[in-house]
Amino acid sequence: MLKQTIEMESAATILKLLGDKTRLTMVKILEHNDCCVCEFVALFQMSQPAISQHLRKLKDVGLVKEARKGQWIIYSLNQNSEVYPFVKHLLEQIQNQNDKLYDLEKKGLRVSCT
Amino acid sequence: MLKQTIEMESAATILKLLGDKTRLTMVKILEHNDCCVCEFVALFQMSQPAISQHLRKLKDVGLVKEARKGQWIIYSLNQNSEVYPFVKHLLEQIQNQNDKLYDLEKKGLRVSCT
DNA sequence: TTATTATATAAGCAATTGGTTATATATTTT
DNA sequence: AAAATATATAACCAATTGCTTATATAATAA
Numbered sequence: 001m002l003k004q005t006i007e008m009e010s011a012a013t014i015l016k017l018l019g020d021k022t023r024l025t026m027v028k029i030l031e032h033n034d035c036c037v038c039e040f041v042a043l044f045q046m047s048q049p050a051i052s053q054h055l056r057k058l059k060d061v062g063l064v065k066e067a068r069k070g071q072w073i074i075y076s077l078n079q080n081s082e083v084y085p086f087v088k089h090l091l092e093q094i095q096n097q098n099d100k101l102y103d104l105e106k107k108g109l110r111v112s113c114t
Numbered sequence: 115m116l117k118q119t120i121e122m123e124s125a126a127t128i129l130k131l132l133g134d135k136t137r138l139t140m141v142k143i144l145e146h147n148d149c150c151v152c153e154f155v156a157l158f159q160m161s162q163p164a165i166s167q168h169l170r171k172l173k174d175v176g177l178v179k180e181a182r183k184g185q186w187i188i189y190s191l192n193q194n195s196e197v198y199p200f201v202k203h204l205l206e207q208i209q210n211q212n213d214k215l216y217d218l219e220k221k222g223l224r225v226s227c228t
Numbered sequence: 229t230t231a232t233t234a235t236a237t238a239a240g241c242a243a244t245t246g247g248t249t250a251t252a253t254a255t256t257t258t
Numbered sequence: 259a260a261a262a263t264a265t266a267t268a269a270c271c272a273a274t275t276g277c278t279t280a281t282a283t284a285a286t287a288a
Contacts (some may be wrong), residue, residue, distance in 0.1 A: 007211045008142070012135040015204075019130025020276085025122055037235060050277055071234050071285045083180050090129075093200050095119045099239055134246085151265060164247055180284055185255045185264050 001027045006086045010033065017061060018090070023054050025100070027077070030064060033101060034111050036072040042107070043100055063087060120200045128197050131175060132204070136160065137168050139214070141191070144178060145205045147215060148190040156221070159213055177201060 006014075018024045022044055029043075031034060040051045058064040065078040078084065079111055131137045136158055143149060143157075154165045155195075169189055172178040179192040192198065 003237065004189055006207055007209055008139055008211065009137060010131040011208045012138045014133075015129045016133025019128075021122060021126040022127045022196065022276090024129065028122070031144070038149060038233090041234095046265095048235070048279070049237080049279085053276075056236080062204060068285090089203065092120070093120055093126045093203060097122065097123055116276065117269070140240095152263090155264095156233070161247085163267080165247075167247090170266080182255090 004085055006083060010083060011086065014059065014063070014086060017057060017063070018087070019067055021052070023058060024094070025097055026054060026061065027058065027087065028091055028097050029101060030075060030077045031088075031097075032098075034074050034076040035075050036069075038072070040075075042104055061099060120197060123198065123205070124197060126198060127175060131171060132201070133175070134168070136164075137172060138208070140168060141210055142173065142178065142205055142208055142211050143215065144189060144191045145202075146210075146212075150183075150186040150188050152186070153218060154189075156218055172212055179226065197205050 005057075014083070018027060025044075026040060037048065037051055037055065041048050044051060054065065055066075058075075059066065061083070062078055063080045063083065064075050067074050067076070077087075081087075129134075132141060140149075142156060143184055151162065151165055151169065154169070155162045158165060169178065169180075173180065173189075175197070176195045177197065178189050181190070183187050191201075195201075
């Protein structure tokens, strides 16, 4: 079995994108849960436009995809992305962020979109 | 066997640092070869101070270490770094850059420091 | 239809980044 | 000791980044 490798250029782009605490946390959360924008807004101490802009960057490189569901837009990892395997490996080495979603659930903010 | 994970904060710092093509290439090269500054200068289309500044950033987080050898300063990956396992995993998924060192060798620029 | 809720986009701005040139320091060679 | 070589640091600058506020759009609820 040959080991898959990613090109330097592509790797640097992805690492730069994930070299931001907010985006990295987002992607780590998306590893196991789909989320809508309002959930991220509740999760991070940050305005809604700031969240939207982070998600846009993730979408621009094809790392996440969106799906409208009523008035909400649900974001999820795009497993078809060329760089998905690379990112998956990365995420597996990062501490899980389940506590964040758990806190949200406790506050009753998780159910809103689902 | 428990899987080792890295903290979000720490991971974001490292990814940001490696989210630069020059630094990522440097580190990938250092994965298998120690190098002095002049070799990197020959390798990249960039001034010596620019190279020094990149190396400094890598050193500041403890990812690389330096050792003086006569008039040269040899840089190498710091395997004792807390984040070394994380970075090692990363590098293993990135295309090797042996061609770059090979080109250097052909030009007779590799031997200079060793 | 109007108000509300969820999201995206645009414009503006301060901080950060990654280069440059100029200069300082350390080592080796002559 | 003087010149050459290797490296680091400082000062500067243009481009990029990541927020902010204001506003637009889309879907739902009243």
